[in-house]
Amino acid sequence: MHLTFKLLSWGAWSPDFQTIESWQHWQLPNTTVSANQASPALPHIPAMQRRRFSRLTKMMLSAAHDCQVAAQTRSVFSSRHGELTRTLGLLKDITQQQALSPMAFSQSVHNTASGIFGIVNHNTAASTSIAAGEQTLPQALIETYAQLAQDPTPVLMIFGDDPVPPVYSEFIHEVELPIAFGLYLALADIEAKKGVTLTLSDRPLNAQKPHNISLSELIHHIAIAKNIQGYLCHWYWSLEHHG
Numbered sequence: 001m002h003l004t005f006k007l008l009s010w011g012a013w014s015p016d017f018q019t020i021e022s023w024q025h026w027q028l029p030n031t032t033v034s035a036n037q038a039s040p041a042l043p044h045i046p047a048m049q050r051r052r053f054s055r056l057t058k059m060m061l062s063a064a065h066d067c068q069v070a071a072q073t074r075s076v077f078s079s080r081h082g083e084l085t086r087t088l089g090l091l092k093d094i095t096q097q098q099a100l101s102p103m104a105f106s107q108s109v110h111n112t113a114s115g116i117f118g119i120v121n122h123n124t125a126a127s128t129s130i131a132a133g134e135q136t137l138p139q140a141l142i143e144t145y146a147q148l149a150q151d152p153t154p155v156l157m158i159f160g161d162d163p164v165p166p167v168y169s170e171f172i173h174e175v176e177l178p179i180a181f182g183l184y185l186a187l188a189d190i191e192a193k194k195g196v197t198l199t200l201s202d203r204p205l206n207a208q209k210p211h212n213i214s215l216s217e218l219i220h221h222i223a224i225a226k227n228i229q230g231y232l233c234h235w236y237w238s239l240e241h242h243g
Contacts, residue, residue, distance in 0.1 A: 002203070003145045004188040007196040008154055011066025011182040012219045013040055013059045020066060023223035026216055045120050052103055053116065054086055055178065060113040060160040061120070063182035067156055072123055073184075074147060075114065075156040078130035078140035081164055082110035088165050113160065136161075137181075137215070138235045141200050144185055154186040181219060196222070199238040205229060210236055 010020075015036035017023050039055045040062035050058065060077065086108045093100055107116075111129035118127055128147075132139040137159045144157045160180035164172055188197045204210060206229070213230030221228040221239055229238045 001142075002199065002201045003141065004190060004197055004199045005141070005145070005148075005183070005185040006188040007198050007222070008184040008186055009067045009069070010184065010219075010222055011063040012180065013062040013066075014177060014179040014216070017216075017219075020223060023219050026220040026223075049120065052107065054083055054107065054112070054162075056083060056085075056160055056162045056180075057107070057113045057116055059162075059178065059180035060158050060182075061117060063160065063180040064117055064156060064158050067182045067184040069156045069184050070154070071121075072125045073154065073156050074125045074151075075117060075123075075127045075158065076130060076140050076144045076147070077111065077114040077117070077127060078132075078136050078157070078159045079110065079113070080131060080133060080136045080161050082131060083108045083112050084168070085162060085165055088167070113158070117158075135233060138200060138233050145187075148185070148187045152187050154184055156182065156184050158182045177216070179215065181215060193242045195242060196225075197238075197240050197242065199240075201236045201238075203236065205236050205238050213237065 012023055015038045017026060018038070018040070040058045042050045042058055042061060044065060056079065086104055090100055090104055090108055110131055114127045114129045118124065128143055130136060130140045130143055140157055140159055144155050147155050158180065161176065162178045163176040199205065210229060210231040213228065213232050215232065218228065218232065218237065218239065225241045227240050
C-alpha cells in the first residue's frame with residue numbers, strides 16, 4: 001500500500017507548542033509527558049460552550065481551526081483513547097452512587113470532538129471517528145484516502161490524544177503526549193510535483209534504512225518546510241516540499 005496526499009494546510013497543538021509558529025522551534029524528541037496542563041483558549045468559540053469541553057476536545061478543535069478548511073468539509077477524527085478521562089470520572093460517580101452529569105455523559109463518547117466540530121462550525125458534512133490502537137493515526141489516513149478516492153473534494157483529518165489516567169498506565173508501553181494534529185488533504189498529482197506531499201507506505205520507500213521519527217518531529221518538518229523520511233506507527237512516511 002502506497003498512499004500520497006497533497007497537504008493543503010495543517011494545524012497542531014500541544015501544551016508546549018501552542019501555535020503553528022512555535023512548532024518551528026521544536027528540537028528534540030519528546031521522551032516524557034509535559035507537566036504543562038494548559039488547554040487551548042479557543043477564542044473563536046463562545047465561553048459558555050468551550051468551558052464544557054475536555055482538554056482533548058479543545059486540542060482537536062484548535063488543530064482543526066488552524067487548518068482553515070472550506071465550509072462543509074468532510075472530516076475524519078481519530079483518537080486512540082478518546083474521552084477516557086471523562087468516562088473514568090463517570091465510572092467513579094457510579095461507584096460512589098452519585099448522580100451522573102448529563103453533559104459529561106453526552107461528551108464521553110469517542111466521537112465527541114467530531115460532533116462538536118460540526119456544531120460549532122455549522123458543518124453538516126459527513127464525519128468519521130477512528131480508533132485503532134497504536135495504528136490510529138495511519139488508519140485515519142487510510143480512511144481519508146479512501147474517501148478521497150471516492151470523491152476528490154479535500155478532507156480534514158484530525159488526530160488527538162491525552163495521556164491515559166494513571167490507573168491505566170500499566171497497559172501502555174510507549175510515551176504518550178497531549179497532542180492534536182490536523183491535516184487538510186487532497187489527492188496528490190504525482191507527476192506535477194508541486195506543493196507539499198505526504199506519503200504513507202507499508203513498504204520502505206527507498207534502499208536506505210529508515211530511522212524512527214516521532215509525530216512531533218514530523219510536525220516540526222512541516223512547520224519549517226523541510227523534507228523528512230522515517231518510520232512512525234509501524235508505517236513508512238515521507239514528507240516532501242516541492243518547488
